[in-house]
Amino acid sequence: MTASIRCVSAGGASVTVELASALTPALRDRARGDTNRWIKSLRHARYGSASMRERFTYRDDSLWWFTELYLQKMRRLDTAVAAVLALDAIHAAQAPARVEVTTRDGAIREAALAFGRARGVAVSLAASDAARSRHGWPGFLVGLTAELARLRPARPARVARRPRVAAFIHTAFWRGGDGDEGAAQEHYLGPVLDAIASRTGAGGLAYVGLGPRRNFRARRWWDPVTAGAAARAVTPIEQFAPRRAVAGALDLWRRRAALADAVATGDGIRAAAAVHGCDLWPVLAHELRGAALVQWPWSARAMDEAGAAIDALDPETVVTYAEAGGWGRALVLEARRRGVPSIGVQHGFIYRHWLNYLHAADEHAAIGGDRGVPIPTRSLLFDRYAAEHLIREGAFPEAAISVTGSPRLDELAAKMRTAQSAAPGMRIVLAAKHSEIAGELPGLFAAVGARPDVRLVIKPHPAETPDVYAPLARSHANIAVAPASADLAALLSGAAALVTMNSTVAIDGLVLGVPALVVGLPNNLSPFVDAGVMVGVDAGGAIGPQLQALLYDRQVRDGLLARAAGFAARYEMRADGQAASRAADEVLAMTRTQ
Numbered sequence: 220m221t222a223s224i225r226c227v228s229a230g231g232a233s234v235t236v237e238l239a240s241a242l243t244p245a246l247r248d249r250a251r252g253d254t255n256r257w258i259k260s261l262r263h264a265r266y267g268s269a270s271m272r273e274r275f276t277y278r279d280d281s282l283w284w285f286t287e288l289y290l291q292k293m294r295r296l297d298t299a300v301a302a303v304l305a306l307d308a309i310h311a312a313q314a315p316a317r318v319e320v321t322t323r324d325g326a327i328r329e330a331a332l333a334f335g336r337a338r339g340v341a342v343s344l345a346a347s348d349a350a351r352s353r354h355g356w357p358g359f360l361v362g363l364t365a366e367l368a369r370l371r372p373a374r375p376a377r378v379a380r381r382p383r384v385a386a387f388i389h390t391a392f393w394r395g396g397d398g399d400e401g402a403a404q405e406h407y408l409g410p411v412l413d414a415i416a417s418r419t420g421a422g423g424l425a426y427v428g429l430g431p432r433r434n435f436r437a438r439r440w441w442d443p444v445t446a447g448a449a450a451r452a453v454t455p456i457e458q459f460a461p462r463r464a465v466a467g468a469l470d471l472w473r474r475r476a477a478l479a480d481a482v483a484t485g486d487g488i489r490a491a492a493a494v495h496g497c498d499l500w501p502v503l504a505h506e507l508r509g510a511a512l513v514q515w516p517w518s519a520r521a522m523d524e525a526g527a528a529i530d531a532l533d534p535e536t537v538v539t540y541a542e543a544g545g546w547g548r549a550l551v552l553e554a555r556r557r558g559v560p561s562i563g564v565q566h567g568f569i570y571r572h573w574l575n576y577l578h579a580a581d582e583h584a585a586i587g588g589d590r591g592v593p594i595p596t597r598s599l600l601f602d603r604y605a606a607e608h609l610i611r612e613g614a615f616p617e618a619a620i621s622v623t624g625s626p627r628l629d630e631l632a633a634k635m636r637t638a639q640s641a642a643p644g645m646r647i648v649l650a651a652k653h654s655e656i657a658g659e660l661p662g663l664f665a666a667v668g669a670r671p672d673v674r675l676v677i678k679p680h681p682a683e684t685p686d687v688y689a690p691l692a693r694s695h696a697n698i699a700v701a702p703a704s705a706d707l708a709a710l711l712s713g714a715a716a717l718v719t720m721n722s723t724v725a726i727d728g729l730v731l732g733v734p735a736l737v738v739g740l741p742n743n744l745s746p747f748v749d750a751g752v753m754v755g756v757d758a759g760g761a762i763g764p765q766l767q768a769l770l771y772d773r774q775v776r777d778g779l780l781a782r783a784a785g786f787a788a789r790y791e792m793r794a795d796g797q798a799a800s801r802a803a804d805e806v807l808a809m810t811r812t813q
Contacts, residue, residue: 222327261491278467280588290506295505303494384419539564562806707724
């Protein structure tokens with residue numbers, strides 16, 4: 220959030236505050252929760268006699284299931300709510316007679332004006348062109364790419380009809396190229412798919428590729444028309460869905476402007492724009508129109524393509540790791556329509572603010588032709604902690620959940636058993652996104668620098684380069700930045716502790732016996748600190764005392780490790796090398812062929 224707030228008193232004195240500095244971690248955490256509740260409430264907004272969930276549908280299934288994902292993903296509502304909370308904090312501290320806001324962020328500008336009207340504070344916007352977010356071109360591209368994908372050169376199909384399992388995977392995450400046929404080449408589900416393939420034999424497992432071969436970070440608009448270098452084992456979903464199969468989606472795409480007008484019109488939805496007493500309608504209306512112009516046509520296409528692939532293959536069950544996202548929900552809806560069991564396999568930690576998994580009981584109930592939120596027939600989870608979260612916060616039926624373990628944790632544990640220690644001495648490892656932890660680095664580096672016997676090794680996040688740490692790290696002899704390709708298992712082997720802010724590696728450490736120091740609280744790991752199984756430091760707090768206790772106080776350290784081990788046992792967090800096998804057994808148990 221980039222915005223400068225100039226507070227002017229009645230006497231003319233002024234002070235300038237950066238909005239981001241007023242948004243404390245606690246307020247940021249509150250904003251996420253408040254925004255989730257706001258988004259979720261919109262399903263009840265009335266359009267005449269119908270709710271939003273009832274009013275906007277595609278083949279009787281509610282488009283609400285995709286609307287909420289879009290509203291969360293774009294983060295504009297979150298920005299507006301956070302801006303209101305930050306402005307309230309500034310107002311309480313400065314009591315200004317008037318406020319001048321300088322920012323190019325349209326959501327912050329609208330939130331500031333709404334704040335001024337609600338709180339009786341004169342708010343002016345400094346002369347600055349707002350960065351405009353337009354939906355026209357992205358919405359047009361949805362239809363264009365749907366047409367272009369039908370022009371992609373087809374390759375000879377190598378998929379047997381009626382496989383026991385059809386795995387829907389993102390083509391960009393297949394590790395190998397044309398010569399890499401093994402199931403283990405899939406980035407997220409490789410070990411599970413490999414175990415399934417070994418049990419089903421030839422023709423028992425089909426791979427359906429979603430999206431272009433190029434990773435989204437390097438993707439271009441013309442990628443859908445190019446064949447790419449996808450492995451021969453993966454059949455692009457477009458090969459199962461000729462143009463006639465997406466006729467319904469193209470029709471919805473042609474009606475997108477009328478749908479955008481409809482979803483942003485009416486007293487019911489207009490009244491739903493009030494948050495913390497502020498009328499955020501300009502922000503909400505813009506995002507709702509974006510959902511209708513961009514998300515709905517894309518979702519309808521995904522549904523059409525998923526349905527066509529299931530019809531063409533006629534599998535006994537479908538499996539994916541992206542079951543809670545847009546593509547996954549489309550797949551689950553179409554599998555459910557055809558009576559085909561669907562299975563979602565957990566591939567990352569499910570954070571408490573992840574809206575995709577937050578559902579109330581009424582969302583599971585049918586309304587008209589819509590049969591409720593599209594959750595898989597069975598969700599295969601890492602541990603009982605995730606299971607309890609889905610049952611408590613997502614109203615998942617217990618019968619729809621199985622705990623099978625984490626193949627990635629199994630792999631990490633196996634590597635650690637054979638890894639050579641990466642460095643001697645009292646070594647701690649930093650694993651975090653620099654973009655998240657940057658504000659805590661000076662305090663951390665000072666704490667480490669004051670302890671010459673400690674060596675901090677930084678493992679950069681895969682999405683970032685080691686260079687971002689260099690300016691601070693180079694002034695400390697006992698801090699080193701590992702290359703991005705460094706083996707995590709080797710770094711953790713023999714490590715005295717792990718330092719992080721949000722990394723799931725800290726959760727792995729509960730099982731692997733590596734204690735974690737979590738900085739920048741509150742954050743996604745707050746529940747683990749609250750449970751006493753990780754050591755925590757509030758944002759901006761003194762890191763040195765907690766680091767000292769974790770490394771040198773035997774009573775503190777042993778107590779933490781004992782609680783962590785008990786926590787892992789309670790929630791069935793384990794690394795026994797059998798997670799992939801258990802998951803494969805669960806998948807095949809859902810098929811008709813025993």
